[in-house]
Amino acid sequence: MPSTPVVDAEPADTALPSGLIDQIASGFGDDAAMGHLADAQLLITLNLLSRVRERAVGRHAFATDGWVMLERLDGEALAAVGEVLAHPYVRAWAMRCLQPGDDCRDHVGYVNSLAAAAALRADRAVDLRVPIVGDRVHLPTVGTVYLPGANASVAELWSVGRGFTLRVGATLVTVDGLDAPAGESWQPARRIECDGLSLLIEDGDPYRDCHQWAPSGRASSTDGARWQEHVAAAWRLIRGDAADYVPGLLAGLRTVAPLAADPGGLMRASTSRDAFGSVASVLAEPAALAVILVHEFQHGKLGALLDLCQLLDPSSTEMFMVPWRTDPRPHEGVLQGTYAHVAVADMWRRRADQSGPQQMTARKHYRQYRDWSEVGLDVLLRHPDVLTVSGRRFVQVMAAGVAGWAA
Template identity: 30%
Template sequence: MSSAVPDHVLRELGRTEGDAASLGLLVRDQDTRRLVLLRAVLDAAEAAPATVCPPPLLDRLREDWALLEAAEHADRGAVRTVLFHPLVGPWAGRLLGGLTSGAPAGPDLRADLAHLTALAAAGAVRAGVGLDVRLTPRRGLVSLPTLGAVRSGTGQVRLSYRGDELTLSPQDGPPFTVRRHTDQTLSSADPRWLPVLMLRPVAPGSAPVSLDDVDPYGMEVGDRPSHRLSGAAHVDDRERKEWAQSWSGLEPLLRVGGEHRLAETAVLLRCMVPLGHPGGAGPDGEGAAHCSATRREAFGAVLSSKPATAAFFASTLVHELQHTKLSALTALVSLHREDATERYFAPWRPDPRPFDGLLQGAYSHLALADYWQRFALHARRVTHHDLAWAEHARCREQVGAVLPVLAGSAALTAEGRTLVNEMISVYHRLDDNPPPSGHLARAQAHVSTTKVIWQQRNGFRRQ
């Protein structure tokens, strides 16, 4: 067993659980990796030829880095709130790739380099360090990560900050001011300022969660091609109120799934990125069109269209945070030696999946099966009771269809075998409270039909 992850932690995670201490191990590792990645960006810029990182861009990068260091000296925690922001991950990874590719600096690389100015400015504002910089717009917005954005045209925006007041001077409009408050939020009477909405802590003692619809790298995370995933969306005042209202009802619904569901949300979730609703029927039988996702390099972020109900909001977090946990775990230990060939049947997807995707999906759907079973057992309304049992039965049958493939793989490492064995134990524990026979029969028929269609579509006759 790898010393990086103690056996009891691996077993907890295998049961799709994890207390604050176990989850904290994953968080600390991911935060450390983020700092290493940022340092690699600086080193790559210094080592890049002038065609890749021209001297004026390198000079600006050094100035931005110096501002970050000054801000961290003033308030380390404030700056790390910015550096550990989930959406910094996709930016840093892409910038590092651009700096090491050897390709001459193009518009994308220049825009990625310019974003460091915005990060440094956000860190300085949070740390209370004065500054005077020029920020470059992207998609009509000038972003201050974790804080908000300015609507602008194509010209740069000058930002000066002293005391608790920011002065923003766009090239194509009059200047205006933004006030910094003691809770680190910013506000302005000028409609050009778009603040990041802070959702209240999901549990006592945890941190607020941002609903970030203005970070350019959140937008690009949402725009990536993906199965049933819509693009990122800006939310208006009405939609912000709806998000906040749904969020306010999450705590008791997460507790229904067990204290570990509340703990994983409180420890892991840092940012929600709102997505638009996809067209067509909702996924997996949900009544309203809905989509959600995570991304490995954006640790702590959940991308989601607004769920129709608080119960589905809770289940969305349960689902997506399992991906967050398992991705962070696989950064610490190897769970299997399978290749990335897409050949496996997964009842929740129409396309063949690689072994790793099969493991990820089974893990998240096992947590959903457990969550909806607990919800059904606590439900008082008949409609809630039936909905929860239907969701539980479907998820349980989906997991049951792929667990033999996972368990039978000779490519599992010792850690992977421990994880899958714990998943199997949870799966069998679900038998203690079986769903009503009608729900079970429909779920079994659904999975059987899905497999036949998958085989016809993909030309596979057997797993």
Template identity: 35%
Template sequence: MTHHTRSADAEPRSRAVPAIPDPRAGDSPPDGVPLPEQALPEGAAPSPGQGLPWARVRAQGRPEDWARAVDRGQGRDQGRGQGVALEGGAEPGGGLVRFAVSSHTLRALASTEPSAEGTRLVRDVRRSKRLLLLRAVLDAAPGAEAAERWALLEEAERQDPEAVRDVLHYPATGVWAEETLRRLHASQGPPPDLAHLGALAVAAALRAGIGFKATLRPVGGRLALPTLGLLRPDRPGPLALTERSWDSCATLPLHALPGGRTALDDLDPYRAPPAAHPAPVRPARRLTPKGHKRWDTQWSGALTLLERYDSARADEIGRLLRTVVPLGGGTRSSGATLPAAAGSVLARAQAPPALAATLVHEVQHGKLAALADVLTLHTADRTPRLWAPWRSDPRPLEGLLHGAYAHLALAGYWQRAALYGARGAWAQHARVRAQVAAVLPVLRAQPQLTVTGREFVDGMAAAERTMDELPPPGDQHATARRALERERRAWCEAHPELAAFVQV
């Protein structure tokens, strides 16, 4: 069985682009900018796993198609599950294609276990969605300056496509693009930061090694260049830039974490939503060299544990995680994921075993967010009424699904760690698995699940049952279930009006 996204409406829609909802952190990522029923122009779709030819996408995208790509209607949940295609045929009369997700890929993703096809789907969805969003910004931006910046991006792309792709698909670029599109179509509020498009173009040109001239205005005495770091000019005012600027100016490079391409981003102004947006977590300020060294040590230790206990998940994290953003003080959360910043995780500095578990947990949120961009898993609203054992507050169906998915992966990770003799891992596995097992029947019973969503939850349940093959020693699992039942009763007493939603 193959799960296709829904066909496009035959009638053209308005070109107006409504405001995009605020991105927020937590285990219930909000709808970011959903993908459209139709998205990629015919001929612009790459082969699976390949990047998108930037100039071709710009040249072949028809304005009305790209307007439909970000048209969300009136409600937050309208349009969920619509997607684009990197495989499958063209739409009849539409000239555009759609994603096709096979049952095999859906089941592989539902299990949370890493797979080549699942990773490829997540990365391709993220890339397609980002290009749609950037094109929408370009179409909505007034004046000729944005087109000039875009032309510099295209010139850099012709010289070094990989470098430009990394800049455009950098996680913070997504936060900027969503915020900019929101401001472009808002009737009031702060103006859009279109100057940052120039910073993207300059960063791409510097990395591609092409000659160029551009003038940008630093903010607060610093000019952020995504994937590179900060330029710190010696005088205020507009800054004339050339291909030699990174070597001739004072710079503060982005900190590369050991052992791969993941960066510790404590510099980019869009590494998290602007301060004007309410969010349960905030990024830390720029770290000191001592702070960077501490992160290097903890990151290296976490990678060592991941590679020892679960090498497949270590590889998946390396492929899907581009940046880690340090969390600021005053937050109780160990980690968070922002849908707008696909490929990034906010995390607190913590001991390697805890950091490894945080990475496993948060990467799952990003995977599920990508899948939900192309498949409708449920039609529920955001009313919080369901019990989530890992939280004290009621959760909507979306939040419970995300939490159960991330904890299912965590249960599998702790089981593997326990088999390698990690101290306390069996107790962690028993506790987390009991939590997941308690909510899976509740998820399965929700009438708002679509057929695809039910198949996805069934795949999660099948993965949870396979853990019976390697149970914890003694009665640890039974002990964890009894403790969880006491917590459930206490929660129902504290929320008597919601007790009916806890039982299946």
């Protein structure tokens, strides 16, 4: 489920490219549509970073050095800076810094970790103090240095050849290169490259705790390998069962964040409006994980559109009952749930057309998710007053797609 964001400005539909709403309402999103959403999300993050900097002026011992380095790298190594700042949890960090009542001193020093990561990616010299958050120094998209038992909140980091050295008191950790193998203290970013997909398994970022459930800890080498195996297998299934969703996933999905397992074995998965491009999930079998990735990324995709345009009447407080929940839902909850369930129904519809031992199960799931989708669409269509003009168009395009399916 998506979490609720903090929104400052009212979105403006007039800035949208022609056809964008229809593209996203179809459930898919072509390269141009998804590229627009991803670029807009990066601009939102950059705006938040500017606000963090304004708020933090004079309030932190070493963050100024990080801002200066990021500015310099923005002119010298724009691609490296862009890769780091597009990491989904950078926005989550910025939102943490901007929470009301938080003077941000506890978090703003993390900008130095962003700057160090960008410098290392660009093969530029770096010499910065970086925060130790929990038991680690995290360098987004690069990797994580683990420092169990470190009785400090700050480390010194400087580049050495293709790698770097980190010092905490008398403890030195040297990483010979960004592709250096994992060890007790060093975990490089776990990246999956599979049939066009390039994805991080993010188990080190301290700001990945923005999801509905708690993140898991550092994945062991065995668990990391299982994640890579299951995600790769899930991706192959998506390419076969949900090919229309592939361009959107390729353009927007950047990370999967492992969640702590439910004690009772229930499935857990989540997205956050403050972390576009990330899906959080427990480790699931590939067939289930394929559905999770499509389902949760739909929430992220719709959330990114809602950052740009108003689909829902913000003054409406009406609540609605839907079959996938036992509690009344606000209009955004109905729209989000319906949009995601349409995609899941579409996946099961395609699986139900494939002969084999799972066909009956696929047909059962298809009927359930189609029924849920139709009820959600009916609720929204019967209450057009909770939608804007753009919102009504969005729901009508969704409904037309579902109406075209065979019963």
